[in-house]
Amino acid sequence: MSELVAIFLGMVLINNFILVRFLGLCPFFGVSKQLGSAISMGVAVTFVMAIASLATWLIRNYILIPLDIEYMHIVIFILVIATLVQIIELFIKKTNLGLYFSFGIYLPLITTNCAVLGITLINATQDYSLSSSIVAALGGGLGFTLVLAIMSGIREKLELANTPKSMKGLPIAFIIAALLGLAFVGFSGII
């Protein structure tokens, strides 16, 4: 139990996907303009991470390892993640068309998101059990959503500030992200 808590806390704060591992930066800068869409994106990524962790754990432990082809794991994981994202896209298109259009290109972009592939590879290299994998995926997703929410809150307030014209938009967002990363370094070494 304490091991699961340690993994969870590690994924959310100490080894945060965006600010410490620098994975999944594309939706971080792309969808973090408004709080609503940022949270929706975070929830979608968490969902994909959790299901992908489950599926890849099963495939790795019951197909890849018994047949001794563990070196194929990157390719096969990408296949599985792409399938999952496609299925999720079909479901979102059917149930909530407005959300589907508001995600735009960023929903299929979860397929190539380093954070999702990253969580599956972390589970593989650390050789986590099934429960640890899922807890790690949920923690990773929660950390992702947390940082996305923080960034969108800051960016919404930044609209009012007197930014120099050449820094408006992405440049100042990069600098803010760097400052956030610096802040999160304070979490390192806790566990």
Next chain:
Amino acid sequence: MPIGIMAAIGLACGLIIYLVYIKVPQKVKGLEKTEEITSILPGMNCGACGYPGCFAYAQALSQDPDLVTKTPCSQVLQDPDSLAKLEKALGCKLDAAAMCKKALVHCGGNSETVCDYYGVQTCKAAAQLLRGYRKCPYACLGLGDCVEICPQGAISIDPEKNIAIVDPEKCTGCGLCVTECPQDLIELVPAGTKVAFLCNYQPLKNIPGRERCDYGCTHCRKCFKACEFEAIEWNKETALPEFNQEKCTLCLKCVEVCPQNTLADFTKMGKEKEAELVAAK
């Protein structure tokens, strides 16, 4: 052999996607109608109707056509072409003349500035500090929150008086500026309004207008007495004139007679100094 495994997993994934695709019907009900209505709507995605974009509004309309009477798209109301097409698509009649509204800023703008303001240059921030830097606590601050939010660009800042003025021709009455103004200055008046009342000082029976700014209403009732067509009624509770726009003939006697210059011709607002009006910032 490993290639065979990978091919097998790939085929299994493809099969799963195909199964989900045929099980989950993609034809959302009423999508054609939604797309038809979306092509009629202006496509500005201003959000004034309360829906996140024209597509979402069209979706709601295709399910419940009565919605157009409760929350109409104000831009469609102004354009007779789109209005006719929308009426045909939804199968209902809209009384555009009665529903059309325009925004009016209830401030004449001559309250003097009490101090210099160097804070965040938005009206909302300035209004937090003792309701602004003007002598009248309900005056227009002229920093342009309404100018930014207006999707038609109908609002501009008068450079002399530093207040916002709405151009009634461009305004579609969507109401975004009404919620945006922190001093509650803007009101949606019917499109047929002829005379505008330019003072926002909240109703009291004493004479606050004169001591706060040159343009304030002093409740002298000269306008009420000057009107020959009985188009002005005096509200005893609020001590303010009320204008009956149907009886008004735009003779502008009340505008001349008012000693404080609180009344103005609504149809000419924003057009007198068109060359001098610039957008804020």
